[in-house]
Amino acid sequence: MSDFDFLGLAPETMRAINEAGYTSPTPIQAQAIPSVLMGKDIMGIAQTGTGKTASFTLPMIDILAQGRARARMPRSLILEPTRELAAQVAENFETYGKYHKLDMALLIGGVSFGDQEKKLDRGVDVLIATPGRLLDHFERGKLMLSGVDILVCDEADRMLDMGFIPDVERICSLMPQKHQTLFFSATMPKEIKRLADKFLKEPKLIEVASPASTGENIEQFLCTMKTSEARAKRDKLREIIEKEDVKNAIIFCNRKRDVDILFRSLKKHGFSAAALHGDLDQSVRMDVLASFKDGTTRLLIASDVAARGLDIPAVSHVFNFDVPSHAEDYIHRIGRTGRAGLTGRAFTITTPADDKWLKNVHDLIGKKIDPIEKAGHSRGSESAAETPASSEEAAPKKRRRRSKKSDTDKAANSDEQTHQESKPSQAKRASRDNSRQPKERGGRRSRDDFEPVVGMGDHMPAFMMQPTAEKPAKKKTTRRKKTKETA
Ligand code: AMP
16 A cells, blocks of 8 residues: 555556556645545645646546547646646656546647647547647637636746736636636745636645755855856856766756857857757757757756756756846756755856845845855866766867957847747757757658657657648748857
């Protein structure tokens, strides 16, 4: 008997849980599962890493086992802020629902409408969607929401950050009178509280400690710089990486364009690196994540939005190239390391311009981050780079001539935040630069082209392998003039 036996889940679900190797429920699972099975609304304050996805997918599988889906009328709807999170949830349904016959569809951007519509036409038990794509389908009359018995709004505070709340509110108001609502958010800003008050009926409030905020297994250090100059920050970052025993790391930037610039710079300096942000094609993002998970890529340079909630296995280090402008993101970022009892190290580079944000972080975590002097780096090794870990990183480090101040640096210093969408050309350029391009066969990807994907366990959900409509042939674009200043 495992502790799971007392939660009231069906034998088929228990079998899948055992096969997943889980022996006891996490606190949010222990509290949420029985209540969801009883049909109660839930307000769960929990972040990724707490097991919250299984806390709603497991009971949903049991509830949905009874009954049949009708064409275009999904029986349950799960809203996720990003495509990766949506795919991750889909993978949970595949893993835990392997002994049930549930039909599932994923409505996310970057996948053809035609394929998605065909699935909806056949009827789905579980519909996982990003809010914008869901409303697109709804407005085209391809979807009715009147048959939804269970609505899940996951990562509600991230929805807020991304400007999705009006869409979420609209979707909530399209629900039938009688349905169950499960709300999850890592934090409870006023706007989310308002939404919860409006749409939840006598919810059970479940709050679990965030693994990062309580994690004493993450050593945190602050590198204080006198200048905000991006080039100096990049130099400093490389210096820290070289002094640390970095197995793999995520480097967070506040701005998408800094993700690109830093990625190119680290590549030029011979590091194994890849970029991840919201402007990249879905297939590129999946390739990037896969290469990070299998160890091909050692450094993942990411924006908050792209990395949020991804189930990336333990990383040895997190680097904050900038202090995040939302203090809570600091906790999310450093929570990528020190997982599952392992120790991790997090370094944050701060400049005088970050003082205000840094104060917010200190207030939130309730202590001052240790100065980098406490990180145990030996003095005098400022320029003595350690031997790189992989052959790719053994590339000679060329000294490059530096111009006074380049376009890229100017761009990097602009105020554009990662949350804002930027031009598609930037996405194309970044995807071209990423070391691992998706393989194409006659313009289509076959199942064999996919490798295990980070955040999706060991396999990609089968339905995601199905070919999507062909993209129009790419127009020739004039190659963007290479900037000198990415080193
Ligand atoms: P989540 O918070 O949903 O992103 O889950 C974080 C990770 O915990 C995922 O890799 C899950 O596979 C894993 N997990 C979920 N529930 C359990 C459990 N009861 N025991 C062990 N691992 C779990």
